[in-house]
Amino acid sequence: MSILVIAEHDNSSLKQATLNVVAAAKAIGGDIDVLVAGENVGAIAEAAAKAEGVNKVLVADNAAYGHFLAENLGELVAEVGKGYSHILTSAGTTGKDFMPRVAALLDVAQVSDIIRVESADTFVRPIYAGNAIATVKASDSIKVITVRPTGFDPVAAEGGSASVEQLDVVKDAGLSSFVGEEKAKSDRPDLASAGIVISGGRGMQNGENFKMLEQVADLMGAAMGASRAAVDAGFVPNDMQVGQTGKIVAPQLYVAIGISGAIQHLAGMSDSKVIVAINKDEEAPIFQVADYGLVADLFEAVPQFEEELKKVL
Amino acid sequence: MKVLVAVKRVIDYNVKVRVKPDNTGVDLANVKMAMNPFCEIAVEEAVRLKEKGVASEIVVVSIGPKACQEQIRTALALGADRGIHIETDEEVQSLEAAKLLKAVVEKEEPKLVILGKQSIDSDNNQTGQMLAALTGMGQGTFASEVVVDGEKVNVTREVDGGLMTVALNLPAVVTTDLRLNEPRYASLPNIMKAKKKPLDAMSPADLGVEIAPRLSTLKVEAPASRQAGIKVADVAELVDKLKNEAKVI
Known part of the structure; x- marks a missing residue:
């Protein structure tokens, strides 16, 4: 073969x-x-x-x-x-x-x-x-x-x-041509291959609040992701979407913040080695796949998470 | 210009999927079926092109059992002008679907063919690209914006790391991504009107295509389920566990 x-x-x-x-x-x-x-x-x-x-x-x-x-x-x-x-x-x-x-x-x-x-x-x-x-x-x-x-x-x-x-093979079908591209500029690792991924969901409430996650991501050397709900709500661009309709990821550590855990999101990240979920709804389905779950208001927990990480990293 | 839209009947996206106990497939008995969500976006895009005066006629096609006519009627209620049903009870895989659609393209000669990027049952993401290759057309896959400009169409595509825009000669194939548009709901008067719109039925044999699957499914299993872990009391405990127990930071 x-x-x-x-x-x-x-x-x-x-x-x-x-x-x-x-x-x-x-x-x-x-x-x-x-x-x-x-x-x-x-x-x-x-x-x-x-x-x-x-x-x-x-x-x-x-x-x-x-x-x-x-x-x-x-x-x-x-x-x-x-x-x-x-x-x-x-x-x-x-x-x-x-x-x-x-x-x-x-x-x-x-x-x-x-x-x-x-x-x-x-x-x-x-x-x-x-x-x-x-x-x-x-x-x-x-x-x-x-x-x-x-x-x-x-x-x-x-x-x-x-x-x-x-190879000396040139195939130009003449059917299509390139017009332009808009690449999301980022110094962070590529979402699909990152060792750590931090994702935000609808619980983030708006795009501005994702800055909070960016600080944590930069501290940990993580890539940034998002749920489809956050993308559909217009908080962040679609290339950050993790899930069946977005990127499939399997990092060493996946941190889900303000994500309820819809089936379509779980399909994109449930092969991660360790999953952390922070969500104020203790019934959220994300806790059924999380290794470590924290029931808390993310707007309090995320800044604390950043402070605690600074102590150990 | 004429626009052809292909739609697929699939399990409703809100239904919880259950694997059959004998592992031969997914249980579809008495399960709610609907138009594939990406196909709804394809229909919506065609209707918007017609509302803008770019499209003159929208033909909707579906392949599958008799019941697919429900989804064709839905598309007609949303604004398509007429339907084509390629009726078969056999399993139709992507390559055959593309060959059937190619036969329809040769008959109808549309300037633009719009399909969903994938169906939410088989998740193949193949048919549009295969149709484009078989008909010698260019393709704009995973579209988030479609702008027809004379004899070309500019398609902005959702790609890894951002967006990319290509210009395609017409006729061309476009496959839809989620953010292309938000599909409307059909109004009751339009649902009633759709019942009177023309719908042609034909068989794969009528189109000269033999259904001969190349892939066989040996078994279908439920995914390995992940066990829930523990709840931590506070952020300090979380960071401690990540560092000292999971050792991932």
Whole structure:
């Protein structure tokens, strides 16, 4: 078997999710090649070549892939991937965008968002917002798969020595073009891969109050998240949303503040190692999954939390 | 311009999902069904395009058993002009759904196809992208804003880390994210009127598509449940536990 992993990156660095996907590829077994498609991605290809377990890195470096347009990536990956038994990428917004195009162009099914590998053709994935877990067998000769990064421990980023090969394949479908982007600027760690996440919910009452959480987050080196209720209420932008309709996270420590714990939120964070909940409603469902629960008014508890943390950190 | 909207009948999002005791699937007997929430957003967006004078006709299509006509009627009550029901009792997976929709696109020749980004039952997030690839169209997935401008459509997308805007040649496929709009409720007079709007039924065979699933579900289980921990008395105890017991700070 031979597996092609499509690297996730932002043209400046390799995303950790790629290492999780390589881990999923190792669980399937076989030679693992990594495709790095983007613009000016030499350094990223070198980083991918150092990842544990990678056999060969293929590089498609062209302006056509610079903004990860699905129409162009879809054609590229379908062509490069047709000789492989499996094509894998992370179930981030880029992978979710282009990968189904690859599957359709190859006339095969896609298995989305796997969290476990049972065998080379059988995979486990959550359905119904994580309220059920399905084991699915794929019968196509090429398995096209997106991987939920939190389902797999990443392979080591260093130690490998894969060869790097430049590809001369330029696919520009001419259907779409990049207009612009607004990236949330933050010095905090990336929500999807952070070791600690602090999230606020509707109990925060407004966006201004999230500053309180930011101070605690900076103290702990945590990423900031939010419940869908807080996003829908307009307190914070959608890219902070944790839950089935937002990001799926599994940090070492997840701190839920003013979050009641709707099913859709729990689906996005209940694989966290340790969960802390601060909520004034002692009946809130979040307490049913929290390792440590504090029934308190968050506007008193959060400043105290910050003070106590300063003593020990 | 003509807009095609695809909608799916799924379990109502307020219903608690229960796995069947024999692990063959989720119990849907006597469970309330509804239009997939992302599809409601797709219908709403099409109706708003019509209200702005951008769309001239809205055709709504659904694939599945006879009961799907309820969801088509809902879309008609919300402002769609006519419905197409592709009737089948078989399980239809994303690739086949995309092939069926491609056949409808070839017949109807819409300028814009709007779908939900995913259905809340299978959570695949595939059909819109597959349809776009099969029909050779560009795609604006996870849309939070859709602006039609002449022969192009600008779609602002919710992506990891922020927003990204792409320009697509028409015809194009758009899939909706949560913040694109807030769907309206159908009024009673509109529900009555919707009963008289045209609804064509056809089979997958009529469209020349064979239903042959590539994925088989071996079992469906309830997720491992997490045990509730302890309640701490105050913040000092919380920080102490995190440092000395859980050792995560």
